[in-house]
Each structure stands twice: as C-alpha cells, then as structure tokens.
Amino acid sequence: MSPHTPAALQFARVHGADASGARKRARGRLHNVNLLLEPGVYGFVGTPEDGTAALCELCAGARAPKVGMLTVRGREPSRDPALRRSIGALLPQPALPPFGRVDDLARRLGAEVPWRDLGLSTMAERKLSRLSFGEARAVELALALHLPRPVLVVLFEPDVGTESIDRGAVRRRIASLSEAGVPVVIASADVTSLRTLTEQVFVLEKGHVVGEGTALGWPVVGGPHIVVWLDGADDHRRLTDALEGAEAMAWDASSGRLAVAGDDLRGAARAVARAVTVSGVEVRALRAEGLAHPALVAAAHEHRREAMARGPSGPTEVEHV
Amino acid sequence: MSDAVLGARWVAGRLRSPRAIVALSLALAVAVGAALAERGASPLSAPSRTIEAVWGGVLPLTSLALANAVFDGGVATNLWGLARFGASRRRLAWSATALVMLTVVLLAVAATSLGLVIAYRGLPGLVPDLLASLPVAVAGGAAYAGWVAFGATFGRKGGGRYVPVLVDWWLGSGVGLMALPWPRAHMQSLAGGPVVLDLTPAASSACLWLLAVLLWWGTGRRLAP
Numbered sequence: 001m002s003p004h005t006p007a008a009l010q011f012a013r014v015h016g017a018d019a020s021g022a023r024k025r026a027r028g029r030l031h032n033v034n035l036l037l038e039p040g041v042y043g044f045v046g047t048p049e050d051g052t053a054a055l056c057e058l059c060a061g062a063r064a065p066k067v068g069m070l071t072v073r074g075r076e077p078s079r080d081p082a083l084r085r086s087i088g089a090l091l092p093q094p095a096l097p098p099f100g101r102v103d104d105l106a107r108r109l110g111a112e113v114p115w116r117d118l119g120l121s122t123m124a125e126r127k128l129s130r131l132s133f134g135e136a137r138a139v140e141l142a143l144a145l146h147l148p149r150p151v152l153v154v155l156f157e158p159d160v161g162t163e164s165i166d167r168g169a170v171r172r173r174i175a176s177l178s179e180a181g182v183p184v185v186i187a188s189a190d191v192t193s194l195r196t197l198t199e200q201v202f203v204l205e206k207g208h209v210v211g212e213g214t215a216l217g218w219p220v221v222g223g224p225h226i227v228v229w230l231d232g233a234d235d236h237r238r239l240t241d242a243l244e245g246a247e248a249m250a251w252d253a254s255s256g257r258l259a260v261a262g263d264d265l266r267g268a269a270r271a272v273a274r275a276v277t278v279s280g281v282e283v284r285a286l287r288a289e290g291l292a293h294p295a296l297v298a299a300a301h302e303h304r305r306e307a308m309a310r311g312p313s314g315p316t317e318v319e320h321v
Numbered sequence: 322m323s324d325a326v327l328g329a330r331w332v333a334g335r336l337r338s339p340r341a342i343v344a345l346s347l348a349l350a351v352a353v354g355a356a357l358a359e360r361g362a363s364p365l366s367a368p369s370r371t372i373e374a375v376w377g378g379v380l381p382l383t384s385l386a387l388a389n390a391v392f393d394g395g396v397a398t399n400l401w402g403l404a405r406f407g408a409s410r411r412r413l414a415w416s417a418t419a420l421v422m423l424t425v426v427l428l429a430v431a432a433t434s435l436g437l438v439i440a441y442r443g444l445p446g447l448v449p450d451l452l453a454s455l456p457v458a459v460a461g462g463a464a465y466a467g468w469v470a471f472g473a474t475f476g477r478k479g480g481g482r483y484v485p486v487l488v489d490w491w492l493g494s495g496v497g498l499m500a501l502p503w504p505r506a507h508m509q510s511l512a513g514g515p516v517v518l519d520l521t522p523a524a525s526s527a528c529l530w531l532l533a534v535l536l537w538w539g540t541g542r543r544l545a546p
Contacts, residue, residue, distance in 0.1 A: 019398070019477065023477065023478065024394070024395065024398065024477040024478050025477065060405065061405070062401055062405070064545055078545050079545055079546050080546070081404065081407050081408060081409045081410075081546055082407060084404065084405055084406070084407055085406055085407025089405060095401045095402040095405060096402050097327070097331070097402050097403050097406070098331060098334050098402065099330055099331070099334055105406075108406075109406060109407075129334075
C-alpha cells in the first residue's frame with residue numbers, strides 16, 4: 001500500500017456501541033479499537049456482548065463512533081451516503097425499505113443477484129414489507145454480496161436466520177469478492193463457520209480486540225479440536241509421528257497437552273485414535289473441545305502475559321494487516 | 322429515485338397505517354363534538370370556545386399521535402432502511418418532516434373549518450372568522466408538527482417527541498419570554514387571548530412560521546448525513 005492510499009478499512013481509536021438490544025439499547029461496545037485492514041476476508045470472533053454487533057453497525061455506517069474515527073477508503077460511512085451505497089451489509093436487525101419488491105430494490109441498486117443460484121428464486125417477486133425476519137436477512141445477505149463495485153462487505157452472523165440460502169454459493173461469492181480486492185468482514189460467535197470462510201481471525205472480548213488468530217495458534221486454538229494429555233515429550237514425538245490427517249497441532253510441554261485439529265471434530269478424533277493405535281502411546285486423558293471463543297480469549301490472555309514477561313517488545317498498538 | 326421522494330414514500334406508508342388513520346379521524350370527530358357541545362351550551366361563545374378546543378387540544382395531541390405513527394422508534398433508526406442504500410438521512414428527514422407538517426396543516430384546516438361551520442350555524446360572521454382563523458391554523462399546525470418531529474430526534478426510540486407537547490402545555494400558557502418558542506402562546510394570542518410579550522398579531526404569526534421553518538431544518542440537521 002502506498003503511504004497516500006487510504007486503507008481499505010481503518011479503525012483509529014474507535015469507541016462505539018450498537019443499538020441491537022431490547023428497546024434499542026446497546027448489547028455490546030467497542031473500546032479503543034485500532035486496526036488497519038487491506039483486502040481479504042477477516043473474521044471477528046465474539047458475541048454481540050463482546051462488540052461484534054457494534055463493529056458491524058459502525059462499519060456499515062448505521063451509527064458513528066462515539067470517539068475515534070472509522071474510515072473505509074479514507075471516508076466515514078456514517079457521514080457519507082454515497083459510500084454507504086457501496087457497502088454490502090448484513091446487520092443484526094434487518095432494515096429494508098418498507099415499499100417496493102425485492103427485485104425493484106436490487107435493480108435500483110444495480111445489483112445483479114443470481115436469486116436462483118442462491119436458492120432464493122421465489123424471493124425476487126416478494127414485497128419487501130411482507131418479508132419475515134429470516135427472509136429479510138436472506139435478502140440482505142444476497143444484496144450485500146452482489147452490490148456493484150463494493151468497497152466493503154460486512155456480515156454479522158451470516159449463518160444465522162439465512163438457512164434458505166445456498167451456503168456453497170455464499171462461500172464462493174465471498175472468495176471471489178476477496179480475490180477482486182474487496183475487504184470482507186465477518187463477525188460471528190461461531191468459530192467453526194468463520195474457520196471455513198476467513199483468512200484471518202481477530203478475537204473480540206468485552207469490546208477489545210484481544211488477539212489475532214495466527215498469533216494465538218489459530219486454527220488449532222479456537223477451532224474444534226481434540227486435546228490429548230501425554231506423559232512426556234517422547235510420547236508426544238511418537239504420537240505426532242503417527243498422526244495422519246490432522247490439520248494442525250499444538251504442543252504444550254509444561255502440561256503435556258497436545259491439541260489436534262482436523263477437518264472437523266470427527267476427523268480429528270479419527271486421526272488421534274488411529275495414531276494412538278499405531279504408536280502404542282499411553283494417553284492419560286482425552287477431551288473434545290468444540291468451544292471456540294473462550295479458548296481463543298484464554299489463549300489471547302496467555303499470549304499477552306507472555307509478551308509482558310518478555311518486556312517492551314510486545315504487540316504493536318495498531319494491527320496492520 | 323431522489324431522497325426526497327423516498328422520504329415522502331416512506332412517510333406516506335406510515336400515514337396510511339391504522340394508527341395514523343384512527344388519530345386523524347378521532348381528531349376530526351373531537352372537533353365536531355366540541356363544536357356541537359359548545360353550540361348547545363352557549364351559541365354566542367361557541368366559535369371562540371371551539372377554536373380554543375381545536376387549537377389547544379386537538380392540534381397538539383394529533384401532532385403527537387401522528388409522530389407516534391411515523392417516528393416511533395426514532396427518526397434515524399426508522400430511516401436506516403433507506404439510508405443504508407445511499408440516501409442521505411438529512412434529506413430523508415427533511416422530506417418526511419415536510420409531509421408530516423403538510424398532514425397536520427391539512428388536519429388543522431379541516432378541523433378548524435368544521436368546528437367553525439358547526440359553531441356558527443345560523444349566526445353571522447362565519448366567513449370573516451374563517452379567513453382570520455385558517456392562516457393561524459396553518460402556521461400553528463406546521464409549528465406543532467415541527468416540534469414533535471424535532472423532539473423525535475432525541476432519545477433512543479424518539480421519546481423526545483413527548484417533551485415539546487408537555488412543555489407547550491406548561492410554558493405556552495404564559496405570556497412571558499419563556500412562552501415565546503411555544504405555538505400555544507402565539508395561537509392563544511392570535512385567537513384573542515393574552516398577548517405574548519406585547520407582540521403584534523403579525524409578529525406572532527411570523528413567530529409561528531419561523532418556529533416551523535427552524536424546527537423543520539433542525540430535524541434534518543440533528544441527523545448525520
């Protein structure tokens with residue numbers, strides 16, 4: 001990126017809140033978020049209480065940060081109607097114009113939505129005011145992914161309430177948007193879905209970005225995995241030599257804990273069982289961990305403690321990706 | 322489609338809701354009822370007492386009821402469904418507020434005319450009174466609609482719309498400086514009641530129009546673009 005080219009998405013000391021709770025109250029807040037994101041697919045793991053809803057609403061321009069500045073290609077979405085037109089957004093609460101038909105809206109936006117390919121062939125003819133919550137979310141997701149010349153796509157829990165949409169088509173479209181140089185931000189509490197969609201994951205906890213996935217051992221930490229407790233490094237070596245089909249592994253020598261991730265939990269379990277049989281290693285204990293966000297948050301705290309123990313060369317203030 | 326047309330279409334949809342239609346029908350029914358009751362009690366004072374009821378009660382309460390139908394949930398929140406696709410929230414709000422003002426003005430004209438026609442039945446002086454009253458009803462209706470629309474930009478769900486109606490009732494009944502920004506004070510004065518700050522009728526009318534314009538402009542300016 002040239003120093004004069006504005007970042008695709010920049011958070012500069014952003015504090016803000018959403019309004020997706022009961023009686024329009026905030027469910028979560030962001031506190032002092034500093035990020036510079038270039039085109040790619042980014043996941044933000046957390047619940048709305050951790051600030052995922054606030055993050056999406058701020059990115060889409062539904063509201064302005066209370067403090068700090070959020071810019072998309074150097075412009076503020078909350079203050080720039082023309083920019084908002086180029087931001088595809090799926091937010092916690094569907095908000096569509098209360099008049100006209102779905103295909104009228106798509107035409108007005110210049111969005112060429114392949115309704116049939118998405119599994120929404122009957123949706124195009126529907127009146128916007130007659131859509132149910134799930135249908136409105138499905139329409140918003142379809143529009144968000146097919147805006148002409150988008151500058152940013154923001155998706156809040158894209159797998160929730162949008163069961164009618166073909167998941168494969170959504171994945172392919174997200175990948176093609178990313179290849180076309182569009183930043184895609186996906187916020188979800190479901191790490192498994194993020195794992196299949198995103199290139200990089202940030203962990204949100206109580207409004208703070210507490211870590212970045214790769215640094216925390218993503219996708220082993222946070223993704224569904226099997227944890228095996230062994231007697232020592234020798235057993236660890238023998239078991240890992242015999243492990244086939246595991247996607248990633250993380251070994252903690254101090255506790256004798258080996259985490260094994262596969263394509264999914266079942267794949268990881270199968271790989272561990274096969275390796276134990278082949279190697280003859282004695283396993284002290286074994287546990288399946290599907291929990292995602294808490295594991296990533298715990299890893300983030302551990303990472304921070306280690307960084308502080310190492311001294312002043314800790315993580316930089318602004319994550320530049 | 323321009324932002325102004327989008328805003329007007331959105332408000333038009335809200336004004337066709339059962340809530341708005343009931344409010345408008347009820348307002349006209351109350352105006353007719355008040356005129357009939359005043360006429361039965363005292364035919365000579367019926368016109369002025371009918372005007373008092375329509376301008377002092379029907380107009381502010383109907384403005385509030387229409388604001389509830391249109392702006393419930395907050396102005397910015399309601400407009401987000403249009404603003405997210407590239408419409409300016411300000412232009413949408415200006416357009417929406419203008420249409421609410423027009424509706425309240427039409428209601429004020431209809432309620433005032435109906436009330437006076439019934440109150441004057443068989444008595445001379447209907448036409449001069451209509452000619453004097455209708456411009457005040459128009460300006461007052463616009464000012465009341467402006468106040469409730471501006472109030473709806475405050476609070477998470479636009480709850481600020483209740484405040485101007487309450488304060489108008491309280492401070493607008495006076496004649497001092499505090500009564501100056503409230504439509505009730507000027508409408509009372511123009512209907513022959515106590516005069517606000519010794520202002521002439523023309524100055525009171527100008528105050529009502531100035532309030533309407535400033536509040537219309539302020540409603541849009543309160544929102545981000």
